Amino acid sequence: ATPTAIMIGTGLGAKRGILFKNAIALETSAHIDTVVMDKTGTLTKGEPEVTDIVADGLDERELLRLVAAVERLSEHPLADAIVRRSDEAGVPEVPASDFQNVPGHGAIATVDGHRVAVGNRRLMTDQGVDLGELGARRDEFAAGGRTAVMVAVDGRAAGVIALADAARPTSVQAVAALHDAGVEVVMLSGDNQATAERIASQLGIDTVIAEVLPGDKAAKIAELQQAGRKVAMVGDGVNDAPALAQADLGIAIGAGTDVAIETADVVLMRSDPLDVATAMAIGRGTLRKER
Ligand code: ADP
Ligand code: MG
Numbered sequence: 001a002t003p004t005a006i007m008i009g010t011g012l013g014a015k016r017g018i019l020f021k022n023a024i025a026l027e028t029s030a031h032i033d034t035v036v037m038d039k040t041g042t043l044t045k046g047e048p049e050v051t052d053i054v055a056d057g058l059d060e061r062e063l064l065r066l067v068a069a070v071e072r073l074s075e076h077p078l079a080d081a082i083v084r085r086s087d088e089a090g091v092p093e094v095p096a097s098d099f100q101n102v103p104g105h106g107a108i109a110t111v112d113g114h115r116v117a118v119g120n121r122r123l124m125t126d127q128g129v130d131l132g133e134l135g136a137r138r139d140e141f142a143a144g145g146r147t148a149v150m151v152a153v154d155g156r157a158a159g160v161i162a163l164a165d166a167a168r169p170t171s172v173q174a175v176a177a178l179h180d181a182g183v184e185v186v187m188l189s190g191d192n193q194a195t196a197e198r199i200a201s202q203l204g205i206d207t208v209i210a211e212v213l214p215g216d217k218a219a220k221i222a223e224l225q226q227a228g229r230k231v232a233m234v235g236d237g238v239n240d241a242p243a244l245a246q247a248d249l250g251i252a253i254g255a256g257t258d259v260a261i262e263t264a265d266v267v268l269m270r271s272d273p274l275d276v277a278t279a280m281a282i283g284r285g286t287l288r289k290e291r
Contacts, residue, residue, distance in 0.1 A: 001027055001286045009286035017254070017269030018279050025265035028249045029283030031230050035178055035276060036209075036221060036243075038235040039189035039196060040077070042253050043203060043273060044165040046236065048078055050085040051146060052162040054137050061091050063159045066116045067151055069096040070109040078149060079107065081163055082118075104190050104213040106149070117152040120192060122211075124150050124157065131157050145198035147191055167203060170274040175204045177277035188212060188220060188233075188243075217243035234268075234276055236260055251276060 001009070006023045013020050020026045040046050055063040068086035071079035073096055087093075096109035096116070105126070106119015117127050121138065124131060129152040131138070141148035141162040151159040175185050186207040189196040196210035209220050217235075221243050224231050233240070233247035236256030241263040244250030252264035255271040268275045 005286045009282050012282050012285075013266075013279065016275060016278060018275050018282065019267040019269060020279075021265050021267075025249065026283055026286055028230075029232070029266065029280050030287045032183060032232045032249055032280055032283075034184045034186060034224055034229040034231045035280075036186045036188050036224070036231060036233045036247070037205075037273070037276075038217075038233075038237070038240055038243075039187055039191060039199065040165060041236040041256065042168075042234050043171045043187065044167050044199070046077060046165065048081040048147060048163040048165040050081055050161060051164045052141065052160075053085075054134065054160045054162075056132075056134055056158055057156070058153070058158060061089065063151060064089060064091045065094060066111050066114065066153060067118050067159075067161065069094045069111040070099070070107050070116050070118055072096065073099040073109060074101060074107045076107070078147065078163055082149075082161060103215075114153050115155070118149055118161075121150060124152055127152060127155060129155055129157050134160050139194070142192055142194035143198065145195055145202065147195055167199070168271075168273055170272055171203050174273035174277055177274065178280070179204070181277060181280060183277075183280065184229075186224070188217060190214060190239075214239040215242075218246040221246040232276070232280075234273070236271075251279065 009026050064086040068083050071082045096111045099109040105123040108117045134157045137160050138148040146162040149161045178185050185205050187200045187205045189210045193210040196208050200208045231247045232249040233243045234251040236253040238257045238259045241259045244263045250264040251266045252260040253271045254269040
């Protein structure tokens with residue numbers, strides 16, 4: 001594109017809080033045919049809230065007491081939501097020790113002499129926990145688009161905690177706008193397949209790559225590129241930085257972490273997914289002007 005076209009495109013973006021870091025970022029955005037969006041914090045607000053608690057063999061407050069003790073030591077957004085719920089319910093705080101973070105799966109710690117594990121089904125399987133009837137409850141929550149976290153106490157399934165993370169208000173519109181522009185939209189998530197699929201279908205997204213471990217997101221982007229796609233990745237977290245770097249165009253949601261913002265080629269200051277479609281449109285307009 002000509003320097004003038006680039007100046008105009010950059011200016012148009014800046015007015016909308018869409019910051020193209022350089023001319024290449026602007027030009028690349030014109031050629032993107034696949035946009036991969038991180039679920040949590042990008043398509044959703046990234047502020048999960050506990051909606052349901054199912055306790056088995058102990059009462060609900062006791063379950064919350066044990067789980068909150070573990071989650072107080074974790075920095076995961078799901079952990080924050082569970083601790084908040086426990087505090088709101090006035091459950092007394094107890095200490096936990098021997099904390100073990102299992103990235104992409106959950107957390108384990110010792111509370112009152114009991115080994116308490118909280119996380120996804122995979123964590124339970126790895127810990128040799130028989131889910132019993134709680135497995136079916138978990139599946140119901142997941143089918144409804146909830147993130148269902150399981151709890152085991154001393155290796156015995158003891159509960160399910162369901163959490164919901166509301167979609168950002170413009171996510172549906174953003175997906176529709178990208179589809180109208182002929183761009184395929186893919187949802188990428190560490191959450192389980194059923195939950196991710198339900199949320200994707202509510203947003204009009206037909207391709208879902210779920211249960212991706214934090215370290216594997218970049219490899220998923222590379223696979224799409226090997227299939228001949230020109231890929232933009234939209235994310236907000238520290239976990240997303242390698243995938244943003246791998247993509248042809250890395251787009252950071254502005255409310256995200258510094259690492260994501262530094263790595264990205266484009267920053268969306270308003271954290272509005274609709275600005276992804278606007279960025280592509282500005283890129284196309286910039287190239288058109290030179291003809
Ligand atoms: P996301 O892409 O949604 O941020 P992560 O890779 O961080 O997902 O985690 C994947 C899954 O692992 C979560 O959906 C959850 O089921 C489980 N998990 C991870 N950390 C925790 C935790 N501290 N407490 C409960 N569950 C967790
Ligand atoms: Mg995430």
